[in-house]
Amino acid sequence: MAMTETMTVNMGPQHPSTHGVLQLILELDGEVVRKATPHIGFLHRGVEKLSEYRTYHQTIPLTDRLDYLAPMSNNLAYVLAVEKLLGITEQIPERAKVVRVMLAELTRIKSHLVWLATHALDIGAMTVFLYCFRERERIMDIYEKISGARMTTNYFRVGGLSADLPDGIVEEIRQLIDEMPGHIDTYEGLITGNKIWQKRIMGIGVISAEDAIDVGLSGPALRASGVDWDLRRDDAYSGYEDYDFKVYTSQDCDTWGRYQVRLLEMREACKLIKQAIAKLKPGPVVADLPKVCLPPKQDVVNTIEALIHQFKLISEGFKPEVGEVYQGCENPKGELGFYLVSDGSSHPYRMKIRSPSFVNLQALPQMVVGRMIADVVAIIGTLDIVLGEIDR
Amino acid sequence: MSENAAVGKLKAKFASSVLDVVEFRGETTVTVKKEDVVAICTFLKKEVGYNFLTDLCGVDYLGQTPRFMVVYQLYNIGTKERLRLKVPVEESDATVDTVSGVWSTANWHERECWDLMGISFNNHPDLRRILMAEDWEGHPLRKDYPVQGPGRRPYQGRVS
Amino acid sequence: MGVDQTLGNNVITTTLDKVVNWSRAKSLWPMTFGLACCAIEMMAAGAARFDLDRMGILFRASPRQADLIIIAGTVTKKMLPVIKVVYEQMPEPKYVIAMGACACSGGVFDTYSVVQGIDEALPVDVYVPGCPPRPEGLMFGLQKLQEKIMKEKNSFGASIGVGDRVLEA
16 A cells, blocks of 8 residues: 655745745645645735824825735725715716726736736746736836836825826827737737647636635636626726726636636726726816815915915824725725724724735635646736735 | 615514614614624525625724624625624623634634734634734734834824 | 955956956846835846846846845845845855845834844845835946945955955945
């Protein structure tokens, strides 16, 4: 009777393919994984605790650093939660809503580009990495012109935007979006029909729809298991109900399905941005609420009321009513939710961040059982996790 | 509103457990007794259709009794409705029954609640620290834990 | 004042030192140690637009084959023992760059779980501030490290086992 013993291998926090500091303890029987235990917390920075010592405005830069691949989407989710808490969602000006949708979709493309680049790089296709980062540089140039930073943008504010779009940026975005489908065709031409890619992707990381809902998956990972749920359509925010877009699902339930769904989402995001550019009209970008939104700089240096408001808002911050809200947004990785509890003071009493990657990673142990080590890397890539979000 | 329909069904079945119903900014929050939380969650999942547990967290109301609240954000994928469930937990007996048998996503959320808040969950399959190191002492997200950690000068900034 | 060099301080030894320094500086092989957001800017620095390969920099996954570690991102107390183990596995001569505000001094995150600067545990050669620093910023930091390496003395002697490297301030 041959006795087999499993070997425990540590895929440690420092690893080129774990997309950050994730530790996986794998129990292997030869090359086949019998059990995988993720260990997280190597990037726990205490953002939730820190937000209790910051005003609502001062927390916005902290949200940038959660899912650092999609910073504007994080800003949007937080700002919408605070606006819901204050009850001013109806008073956000139209131009601000349209710009928010446009930049959220541009962020979706940016995040999916990094997903594709790192997923392909882990599996071995290095050219895709370089091509995707080339497009990403163009998007980051646009970000820099709009907000001043390539990555940690901190652009949205409670009540609107921090500043209007610079001149000529809409033309630049339009040019990029016109070229984007051609670039996506290039990436697909490199890998979709490639037999090696297909062999490494098809049938890996299978999870059924009931299991996916039970374990809490959301976003493209859930849609690839056949569940038709998208918060942009079902729980619309920031004017998404006025846009015409399709939500793609796949019945494949595996890595190939998720790959297809995300590529289709990138193409759909281009269409959404085109619709947003068509809707863009001149107008104010900040709501007319002197007790909540910062006044324009011209008024601050010329009138006394604006100066006093600016002083109070920066030094003390606005004070919402006592209450609690939850706002969920469709981030590129899934549902990002902010649960804010207010006790009437100028800083959040409790801020809980429901991060999609934290919940998506829970599905990993059941997806890798019975697969080989090389598939573990493919599955981590397809779940599209970001450790900044998992550990907060 | 059909949000109230779910609350109505809940009140009809568990009249003695429902402590409070609040509507704020279009969201419904139901506070229930902690002894019945598993029965209520099973009822909400099977009979009323709340098949998705979006979030589970703890809130520390230092200075009030009960000190802790465990908050469950529920979502019904079929009818696209949200519901919030709150369970008060005393400081002296900081335990709640686990709902990881109802939704398996609760597993990691409850581990995080234990790790950062110190609320332990009965019958949890694997209750150990998840974000802090294994040998960490204290529960960081409690209000009496210093933000810069123990062993440093107290926070010098303004807390309004 | 310099330490008395065992091999002497003449034109042959300084030229040999210069050759060794030049070969070390122009082919730094860092280890992939991206922790958080700065890792993405490090990846962007290595991608096609701000190519790091033209500076001779090749990212190696194993610490045994690397001579530079770029700590890119926030260092937490849970991660610190791992960083120490990895740093000890690197062979001499090794250099450390602290990239980003979090690695230099804790950054925005002055909390219970964040180490306030990696220089509490490792000897840092170059600090690159920013949140995150631009890829050009990282390249400037690498350039400064290259200049620092070029100024080392007795590197040839140290490499053949005679005396130690002297890093002039």
